[in-house]
Amino acid sequence: MKIPRRQFLASAAAGLASAGLATRLVTAADQKVPVAPVGERPPPPAGSQPFLTPAGDFEDVSRGTPKPWSLQGEALAQAELTPETWRLEVTADDAVLDYVKEKTSISRPLSLDLPALRELGRKHAVRYIKAMQCLNIPGPLGQGLWEGVPLRDVLRLAGKMMNVRRIYYWGFHNGDPKQIFRSSLSYSQVMETPPEELPVFLAYRLNGEDLTLKRGGPVRMVVPWAHGFKSVKWLQRIVLTNDYKANDTYAEKNNDPESHLKTAAYLNDVAKQVPSGQAVMVTGRAIAGWSGLQRVETWLRPVNGEVAELGEDDPAWESAKWNACQLDGPPGNWSSVLPKGISTKDVLGFDRRTGQPRSWPLRYSMVGWSATLNGLARGRYELRARAVDLNGFAQPEPRSMLKTGRNAIQVRRFEVV
Numbered sequence: 001m002k003i004p005r006r007q008f009l010a011s012a013a014a015g016l017a018s019a020g021l022a023t024r025l026v027t028a029a030d031q032k033v034p035v036a037p038v039g040e041r042p043p044p045p046a047g048s049q050p051f052l053t054p055a056g057d058f059e060d061v062s063r064g065t066p067k068p069w070s071l072q073g074e075a076l077a078q079a080e081l082t083p084e085t086w087r088l089e090v091t092a093d094d095a096v097l098d099y100v101k102e103k104t105s106i107s108r109p110l111s112l113d114l115p116a117l118r119e120l121g122r123k124h125a126v127r128y129i130k131a132m133q134c135l136n137i138p139g140p141l142g143q144g145l146w147e148g149v150p151l152r153d154v155l156r157l158a159g160k161m162m163n164v165r166r167i168y169y170w171g172f173h174n175g176d177p178k179q180i181f182r183s184s185l186s187y188s189q190v191m192e193t194p195p196e197e198l199p200v201f202l203a204y205r206l207n208g209e210d211l212t213l214k215r216g217g218p219v220r221m222v223v224p225w226a227h228g229f230k231s232v233k234w235l236q237r238i239v240l241t242n243d244y245k246a247n248d249t250y251a252e253k254n255n256d257p258e259s260h261l262k263t264a265a266y267l268n269d270v271a272k273q274v275p276s277g278q279a280v281m282v283t284g285r286a287i288a289g290w291s292g293l294q295r296v297e298t299w300l301r302p303v304n305g306e307v308a309e310l311g312e313d314d315p316a317w318e319s320a321k322w323n324a325c326q327l328d329g330p331p332g333n334w335s336s337v338l339p340k341g342i343s344t345k346d347v348l349g350f351d352r353r354t355g356q357p358r359s360w361p362l363r364y365s366m367v368g369w370s371a372t373l374n375g376l377a378r379g380r381y382e383l384r385a386r387a388v389d390l391n392g393f394a395q396p397e398p399r400s401m402l403k404t405g406r407n408a409i410q411v412r413r414f415e416v417v
């Protein structure tokens with residue numbers, strides 16, 4: 001059956017609208033906004049959010065009763081969450097499943113302690129800067145310089161492997177199966193790292209210090225390209241399996257277990273009232289996800305009378321004027337940003353010889369942005385922000401499922417008086 005194009009678009013839009021999704025089509029005009037080349041972008045203004053989030057300032061998304069980070073003394077040692085008691089067990093799956101024909105085996109099951117992992121780190125340690133972002137929370141949790149040993153180098157110690165297609169892993173869960181928070185990766189994702197991609201690793205340091213219990217220490221998985229749910233805290237168990245299905249706890253909550261970190265723009269708060277004649281400085285943060293980040297744009301919309309939600313199918317979206325903002329450039333002085341003794345040359349994502357970032361923003365990192373609004377007449381306004389990825393797609397285009405990563409277009413309302 002042929003559906004006229006207009007009618008098709010209308011019904012597609014209605015479908016999206018009824019699903020409550022913040023999805024907008026990108027027009028060719030959208031893609032012609034000039035962006036300052038990396039070298040010309042000014043470093044972040046003084047007093048803006050720190051580039052690296054102190055470990056204690058991350059937003060915490062921890063499950064468990066009691067929360068594993070609240071354990072102390074003997075209970076903490078019993079939980080094997082002290083540097084002395086921590087162990088990582090790596091075994092082959094012995095489950096029998098009718099849809100899996102070949103049995104998994106490894107020649108050397110492992111029980112690794114922290115000194116052994118650190119010893120591996122002398123030769124194989126990697127560091128990179130990554131934003132931690134929950135798939136379901138509309139705002140980054142923090143950004144760290146994570147350090148540890150690639151998972152592939154740990155798995156190599158397990159000897160000869162047969163029939164491993166997936167890697168299942170989880171952490172301490174109060175010994176209660178109902179509290180397990182699991183995640184998984186394919187064997188290839190772990191063992192092979194494409195050029196410029198960052199490896200999955202077992203992190204034991206954050207911002208130059210031992211990983212705190214609250215951030216998932218002694219050891220946490222860090223999956224660079226993924227949302228937080230792949231980065232399991234208090235890591236203790238890895239099971240190599242020939243089961244090809246993802247076993248992620250997050251999948252049970254209607255989330256896409258294979259989703260990638262989304263490119264997204266977030267707005268900081270704006271003063272509710274601004275005196276007329278005064279410039280309005282708006283700021284926010286943006287994440288460079290899987291599809292990269294080209295620019296952030298804002299749309300300032302005068303609103304008269306009562307403020308109502310802008311419906312998904314409101315024609316105002318089609319005539320919206322989006323303006324490119326100023327994206328923060330690399331910090332002027334990296335040594336004041338990185339922990340003492342760490343050079344950018346030792347961090348993945350930077351050129352080994354020059355110490356310059358290989359791309360900006362760094363992959364999977366978070367940067368600040370700002371815009372100054374001048375000459376606003378008295379009245380009420382709505383300000384929206386969106387990110388445009390390296391494909392020229394304004395986010396959250398073209399994907400339509402927020403359960404693969406929340407990056408709807410945020411709005412702030414203010415009044416010029």
Ligand SMILES: Nc1nc2c(c(=O)[nH]1)N[C@H]1C(S)=C(S)[C@@H](COP(=O)(O)O)O[C@H]1N2
Nearest residue numbers: 059060061063134141171181228231232233
């Ligand atoms: N063991 C364990 N690991 C976990 C979780 C958890 O509940 N238990 N939450 C995950 C989710 S959903 C997110 S978004 C991140 C949050 O990391 P943070 O608490 O360091 O900010 O941790 C992940 N790792």
Ligand SMILES: [Mo]
Nearest residue numbers: 134135228229
């Ligand atoms: Mo999360």
